[in-house]
Amino acid sequence: MRNLWKLFRLFFKVGLFTFGGGYAMLPLLKAEVVDKRKYLSEEELLDLYSIGQCTPGIIAVNVATFIGYQQAKVKGAIMATLGIIMPSIVIITLVASVLEHFTDNRYVIYAFYGIRICVVALIFNIIFDLAKKNLKSVYNILMFFGAIALLIGVNISAVLLVVLAGSVALAIGEFKRRLIK
Amino acid sequence: MIYVLLMVEFFKIGLLAIGGGLVTVPFLFDLADKYDWFTKTELANMIAISESTPGPIGVNMATFAGFNAGGIVCGILATLALVFPSVVIMIMVAKMMNKYSCNIRVKDILGGIRPAVLALILFAGLELGKIVIVDVKDVLFLTIVLSMMRIWKKNPIYYLCLSAVLGILLKIL
Structure with missing residues (x-):
């Protein structure tokens, strides 16, 4: 029981001091689970990150669930996950409730005008990073343009596109292996 | 009824958004089209606040979107x-970690999903751009903010604060 509570507190702290995405929490996580508590080694933590990145869901949550499970099985996984989402729930609920009262303030409107442009810039910034990492092979570029064609042509939904891309990739991979045999 | 719908939709996002927080953005865009829970402009504000408050951005956005759709309970349920x-999934992965990380089929699927x-994300960015960017200014x-991001890889919070100030100055002057 004390162990579970410790997991909750640990990931509550990580959630509270993480701004932005999953990678922003890596330094703090390393300090807590590698240096201080020695739950895993630095290499293991990095491996865990790559797994967290290619499994469904938010990376930070995936990493928390995994470490929680390693420490105290299913209960640990649940407590670690609740720990990491708790600061978000509390803070965002507060911010959202407060913000409702300021939506007609002139300066808040002006500030959000600037902030929205910044959000567009942030998204394009991520696109550049992802394109550099993920559009290296002809196969990837073809998949990318295939997806673009579906988005423009039939306005395919995000859910359907991901399922379709995964199925097509699986089929192509399977076909290639048969061919080699 | 909204509780069930909201949970089904966010369950789908959690299942299909592979690669972290901002990947949830296109899915939230689809929700803005499908339901009257929030508009795309509100979504842009939510992204900004989720980036600049503590907590993983994907989790923050779920709480925020849920809250906008129907108050505190919806925020918690969506999250x-x-x-x-x-x-x-992670409990399953933890149980069979080594088998999973070298499974060739899993690699195939992920290799197709990433592009x-x-x-x-590109489409979500363009669509948001169409709403947000209206004139030459x-x-x-x-262009200026994006160039700064490419040159100095600083935390997004700096750029968001700077843009807020710039926005106020531009509108007042």
Whole structure:
């Protein structure tokens, strides 16, 4: 029981001091689970990150669930996950409730005008990073343009596109292996 | 009824958004089209606030979107629904970690999903751009902020604060 509570507190702290995405929490996580508590080694933590990145869901949550499970099985996984989402729930609920009262303030409107442009810039910034990492092979570029064609042509939904891309990739991979045999 | 719908939708996002927080953005865009829970402009504000408040951005956005759709309870339910697939899948992965990480089929699937997700984010960015960027001044604003991001890889919070100040100054002057 004390162990579970410790997991909750640990990931509550990580959630509270993480701004932005999953990678922003890596330094703090390393300090807590590698240096201080020695739950895993630095290499293991990095491996865990790559797994967290290619499994469904938010990376930070995936990493928390995994470490929680390693420490105290299913209960640990649940407590670690609740720990990491708790600061978000509390803070965002507060911010959202407060913000409702300021939506007609002139300066808040002006500030959000600037902030929205910044959000567009942030998204394009991520696109550049992802394109550099993920559009290296002809196969990837073809998949990318295939997806673009579906988005423009039939306005395919995000859910359907991901399922379709995964199925097509699986089929192509399977076909290639048969061919080699 | 909204509780069930909201949980189903965020469960789907949690299951299909592979690669972290901002990947949820295109899915939230689809929700803005499908339901009257929030508009795309509100979504842009939500992204900004989620980036600049503590907590993983994907989790923050789920809480925020849920809250906008129907108050505190919806915010909590959306968040729990979002993380539920993660918990189940990661527990399974933890049980068979080594088998999973070298499974060739899993690699195939992910290799196909990543370029598609990139296309999705690009589309969400363009769609948001169409709403947010209206005149030459906005284009200039965007170009400057984006160039700064490419040159100095600083935390997004700096750029968001700077843009807030710039926005106020531009509108007043």
